[in-house]
Amino acid sequence: MAIAQGHVGHVSAPPATTVPAGLAGWLSTVDHKRIGIIYMLAAFVFFIIGGIEALLMRVQLGTPENTFLTPDFYNQLFTMHGTTMIFLAVMPMNVGLGNYVVPLMIGARDMAFPRLNAMSVWLFILGGLMLYFSFFAGGAPNVGWFAYAPLTQKPYSPTFGVDYWILGLLLTGVASIAGALNFIVTILNMRAPGLSLNRMPLFVWMQLIVGFILVFAFPALTVAQIELLFDRHFGTRFFVPSQGGDAVLWQHLFWFFGHPEVYILILPVMGIVSETLPTFSRKPIFGYAFVAFSGVAIGFLGFLVWAHHMFGVGLGPLANAFFAGASFLIAVPTGVKIFNWIATMYDGALSLTTSMLYSIGFIAMFIIGGLSGITLASPPVDLQQTDSYYVVAHLHYVLFGGSILGLFAGVFYWFPKVTGRMLDERLGKVQFWLMMISFNVTFFPMHIIGTDGMPRRIYTYESGMGWDLWNLVATVGAFLMAASVLLFLWNLMVSLRRGAPAGNDPWDAATLEWSVSSPPPPHNFDQIPVVHSRRPLWDHKYPEHAGDGHGASAPDPLVAGFEQPAIHLPSPTYHPLILGVGLTTLFFGILYSSIPPLSISLAVVGLALVAFAIVGWVRDSHKDSPYAAH
Amino acid sequence: MAHSSHPGRIGTANVGSLGVDSRKLGVWTFIGSEALFFAALITTYLVFAPVNMARADAQNPKEYLDIWLTSVLAALLLASSLTMVLALAAVRRGDMKLFRVWLLATVGLGFSFLGGQVYEFTELYHHGATLSSSLFGTTFFVLTGFHGTHVLIGAIWLLSVFFKVQRYPDSPETVMDVELGGLYWHFVDLVWVVIFTVIYLI
Amino acid sequence: MAGDLAHEAHESTRFYWMVGAVLAAVTIVEVAITFLPLPHELIVAVLMVLMVVKGAGVVMYFMHLKGDARILQAVFVVPFLLATVMILLFLLLFSQHVGIAG
Ligand code: HEM
Numbered sequence: 001m002a003i004a005q006g007h008v009g010h011v012s013a014p015p016a017t018t019v020p021a022g023l024a025g026w027l028s029t030v031d032h033k034r035i036g037i038i039y040m041l042a043a044f045v046f047f048i049i050g051g052i053e054a055l056l057m058r059v060q061l062g063t064p065e066n067t068f069l070t071p072d073f074y075n076q077l078f079t080m081h082g083t084t085m086i087f088l089a090v091m092p093m094n095v096g097l098g099n100y101v102v103p104l105m106i107g108a109r110d111m112a113f114p115r116l117n118a119m120s121v122w123l124f125i126l127g128g129l130m131l132y133f134s135f136f137a138g139g140a141p142n143v144g145w146f147a148y149a150p151l152t153q154k155p156y157s158p159t160f161g162v163d164y165w166i167l168g169l170l171l172t173g174v175a176s177i178a179g180a181l182n183f184i185v186t187i188l189n190m191r192a193p194g195l196s197l198n199r200m201p202l203f204v205w206m207q208l209i210v211g212f213i214l215v216f217a218f219p220a221l222t223v224a225q226i227e228l229l230f231d232r233h234f235g236t237r238f239f240v241p242s243q244g245g246d247a248v249l250w251q252h253l254f255w256f257f258g259h260p261e262v263y264i265l266i267l268p269v270m271g272i273v274s275e276t277l278p279t280f281s282r283k284p285i286f287g288y289a290f291v292a293f294s295g296v297a298i299g300f301l302g303f304l305v306w307a308h309h310m311f312g313v314g315l316g317p318l319a320n321a322f323f324a325g326a327s328f329l330i331a332v333p334t335g336v337k338i339f340n341w342i343a344t345m346y347d348g349a350l351s352l353t354t355s356m357l358y359s360i361g362f363i364a365m366f367i368i369g370g371l372s373g374i375t376l377a378s379p380p381v382d383l384q385q386t387d388s389y390y391v392v393a394h395l396h397y398v399l400f401g402g403s404i405l406g407l408f409a410g411v412f413y414w415f416p417k418v419t420g421r422m423l424d425e426r427l428g429k430v431q432f433w434l435m436m437i438s439f440n441v442t443f444f445p446m447h448i449i450g451t452d453g454m455p456r457r458i459y460t461y462e463s464g465m466g467w468d469l470w471n472l473v474a475t476v477g478a479f480l481m482a483a484s485v486l487l488f489l490w491n492l493m494v495s496l497r498r499g500a501p502a503g504n505d506p507w508d509a510a511t512l513e514w515s516v517s518s519p520p521p522p523h524n525f526d527q528i529p530v531v532h533s534r535r536p537l538w539d540h541k542y543p544e545h546a547g548d549g550h551g552a553s554a555p556d557p558l559v560a561g562f563e564q565p566a567i568h569l570p571s572p573t574y575h576p577l578i579l580g581v582g583l584t585t586l587f588f589g590i591l592y593s594s595i596p597p598l599s600i601s602l603a604v605v606g607l608a609l610v611a612f613a614i615v616g617w618v619r620d621s622h623k624d625s626p627y628a629a630h
Numbered sequence: 631m632a633h634s635s636h637p638g639r640i641g642t643a644n645v646g647s648l649g650v651d652s653r654k655l656g657v658w659t660f661i662g663s664e665a666l667f668f669a670a671l672i673t674t675y676l677v678f679a680p681v682n683m684a685r686a687d688a689q690n691p692k693e694y695l696d697i698w699l700t701s702v703l704a705a706l707l708l709a710s711s712l713t714m715v716l717a718l719a720a721v722r723r724g725d726m727k728l729f730r731v732w733l734l735a736t737v738g739l740g741f742s743f744l745g746g747q748v749y750e751f752t753e754l755y756h757h758g759a760t761l762s763s764s765l766f767g768t769t770f771f772v773l774t775g776f777h778g779t780h781v782l783i784g785a786i787w788l789l790s791v792f793f794k795v796q797r798y799p800d801s802p803e804t805v806m807d808v809e810l811g812g813l814y815w816h817f818v819d820l821v822w823v824v825i826f827t828v829i830y831l832i
Numbered sequence: 833m834a835g836d837l838a839h840e841a842h843e844s845t846r847f848y849w850m851v852g853a854v855l856a857a858v859t860i861v862e863v864a865i866t867f868l869p870l871p872h873e874l875i876v877a878v879l880m881v882l883m884v885v886k887g888a889g890v891v892m893y894f895m896h897l898k899g900d901a902r903i904l905q906a907v908f909v910v911p912f913l914l915a916t917v918m919i920l921l922f923l924l925l926f927s928q929h930v931g932i933a934g
């Protein structure tokens with residue numbers, strides 16, 4: 001690749017690109033921006049698919065004793081819906097936004113490991129495709145997204161569905177861990193001069209915390225899945241109670257991962273609104289350090305509350321008390337954040353853009369979800385509510401009202417940076433209100449029918465239980481939500497072509513990504529900026545208020561005060577994609593272990609591809625070594 | 631083209647804003663993640679150990695595991711850790727000949743360990759301990775088997791370092807390449823230190 | 833650029849051999865101790881201590897974590913503590929569980 005030599009105060013020439021055109025350019029890309037876009041597009045597609053699954057379920061539940069779906073297909077749908085939304089929609093959407101924005105926010109030219117980054121995105125997509133392949137290979141998994149034992153054992157789940165669930169998610173798990181390592185190293189080690197941790201944008205802070213949560217939480221899921229795989233394929237008995245195995249161990253391992261996972265889903269979104277709220281309130285965030293450190297506290301405490309998902313097991317008073325206490329405790333840092341956001345808006349010059357509306361909607365809905373969470377954290381209350389629609393209401397208020405609304409805030413905020421065009425604000429606002437209303441129409445009644453005793457995960461119910469009306473209301477609400485998503489899709493397509501040009505900095509924001517063109521050049525920054533405060537771009541635009549607010553004015557961050565590094569971008573390569581395909585093929589081989597010839601040939605091909613990719617990768621890494629002479 | 635006098639500036643080379651090598655930070659974090667992976671496997675073993683003994687089909691590990699064979703295995707991995715660090719010391723001195731000797735010795739010791747493990751597994755198999763014979767079999771083979779898999783991955787990692795050094799003898803990244811492969815290798819040894827005590831000795 | 837670039841002073845080959853010898857000696861003690869007619873609890877306690885000593889030796893001297901950058905120590909020590917907490921908590925949670933499963 002081209003290398004350009006920079007000098008103090010001199011704009012170095014952008015590197016000549018050797019990126020192949022068209023599809024090849026995307027398949028071989030190692031550019032964090034392109035990878036971020038692939039992540040987001042794929043996540044959006046999975047979001048639509050998961051949404052269609054939800055609509056099918058809502059049709060079935062709209063009226064009592066409905067026969068629209070068979071019981072088994074209904075089971076497949078709720079399993080795939082939950083798994084899709086969590087692992088294939090919200091997580092990768094967070095990762096995609098982070099991928100695009102984090103390096104720009106910290107003044108870096110790419111992620112720390114661009115090839116690993118490419119491998120992550122391909123493994124995520126391939127894992128998702130593998131999971132969905134199950135529909136055509138005998139039936140999708142039908143055991144719920146948490147796949148409790150012993151239902152997952154061969155005698156009760158004889159199709160390959162559970163195996164696809166295990167192996168597909170193992171692939172996305174590898175992707176997630178690799179991606180998280182990449183975020184951790186990038187954020188810790190690639191910051192522009194002066195950008196101390198204490199000045200880092202809160203979105204970056206939250207991505208850093210999520211990175212750590214992820215690398216420490218996922219192994220428990222991986223181990224649980226491997227043990228389950230061995231139970232189903234190789235005759236072990238980890239989760240076979242009739243042979244001494246332990247169904248409760250599965251629950252412990254799963255939720256040891258599962259509760260931290262909900263913070264993996266929500267913390268980046270908390271980071272998003274911690275960027276949008278100050279921008280649209282024209283005020284710095286209130287209590288920066290509190291927002292950052294409450295994130296750390298949440299991440300830490302999140303590892304000690306897992307068994308609040310298991311009160312129904314009857315763990316005993318001591319365990320229940322411990323996990324309930326820890327769960328109540330975790331509401332404190334969560335509440336701290338909420339007060340900080342509200343205080344940020346207080347007395348601010350609010351501009352109610354669509355992004356801002358979504359941010360405010362996020363706060364409101366997340367409060368409701370947080371409150372129902374606190375009620376569930378009390379064992380006696382939970383024993384009444386667990387496995388009822390009340391839990392479904394809770395998790396949708398935090399995951400849809402929280403994560404998805406917050407992600408919309410982020411998408412409306414950063415779309416101009418990614419595409420160079422504004423999303424239509426009028427359509428956006430219509431969509432926002434439609435979404436807010438229909439979301440509550442859909443999910444608020446679930447609190448009521450849940451408290452009335454309607455269990456979750458039933459494919460139908462008898463008339464006359466008092467659930468009919470609210471179920472119908474929820475179904476209507478779900479279709480209105482779908483309409484709102486369609487409106488967004490329409491907005492996307494229209495705005496991509498005819499949206500108003502965005503310019504560098506349409507929101508008059510404070511962070512570095514808005515200092516470069518929209519979309520940014522491949523190398524992001526002609527010059528690496530030097531940061532002197534938490535709001536480098538406001539320093540640049542409003543020097544009279546610059547610095548950390550102590551009166552002393554800071555130098556302009558966009559005028560480099562140090563010898564600029566040479567621009568060095570890694571070359572495009574197919575090896576990460578080949579590695580992903582090889583690993584997926586190998587996993588198919590494991591899945592079909594009961595058919596030795598097929599299994600062995602798939603495994604051999606897969607391993608050969610992996611070996612080929614590793615050799616190529618080593619060569620790439622040598623060729624692109626930042627030290628290598630050219 | 632001439633190069634910046636700061637190979638370690640942000641965004642260009644491996645040493646970044648924290649003053650550590652990015653790859654090294656990545657490998658250490660990965661090792662942290664792997665620690666939790668093995669923690670979950672060891673947890674499973676320990677949780678099931680008393681259940682195994684309380685059952686009619688109990689298989690007492692004390693009667694199946696051969697302390698002498700395992701001690702040899704422990705010695706092999708320990709020795710490989712020593713040769714690994716000697717290989718790193720050699721490459722740091724620029725002594726490529728000794729480096730090759732020590733690195734290949736490390737890989738050789740690793741494969742001897744794997745050979746010993748295969749022997750151990752077949753012996754156990756002949757004595758009736760299998761994946762499905764008891765909770766002991768279930769937990770023991772999966773835990774030690776995954777450790778063995780990690781030894782294999784470590785050996786492949788080291789071999790790829792070896793070939794990279796052969797192929798690009800004057801790459802400025804050689805020392806770091808060796809150091810990173812070594813870190814992973816020592817970690818695998820570390821896991822064995824724990825498994826050796828917790829599963830074999832206690 | 834503290835940390836990596838700074839700590840160019842590396843231990844001598846002899847030092848590594850010594851560490852290796854100590855670790856080997858500890859291993860021999862570990863094995864030997866299991867044959868002594870001591871109470872089981874005592875043996876377990878001693879073994880745990882020796883295990884930690886051995887592990888610490890590998891981490892501090894072979895992996896050079898002693899004196900390495902603080903961040904590297906952190907990203908290793910924190911998950912290791914978490915792993916220990918996990919094992920202990922699970923053992924506690926399952927300590928009354930034998931009856932159900934067995
Ligand atoms: C104030 C903090 C929170 C507390 C105290 C809390 C508490 C709980 C409790 C006790 C349950 C188990 C209910 C049961 O199954 O009986 C639960 C379920 C759940 N929570 Fe939360 N929660 C909180 C925040 C969140 C957040 C932020 C998210 C995600 C973004 C989330 C996602 C979920 C999900 C997905 C489930 C359902 C899991 C399942 O059974 O499928 N929660 N929560």
Ligand SMILES: [Cu+2]
Pocket residue numbers: 258259262305306308309
């Ligand atoms: Cu939870």
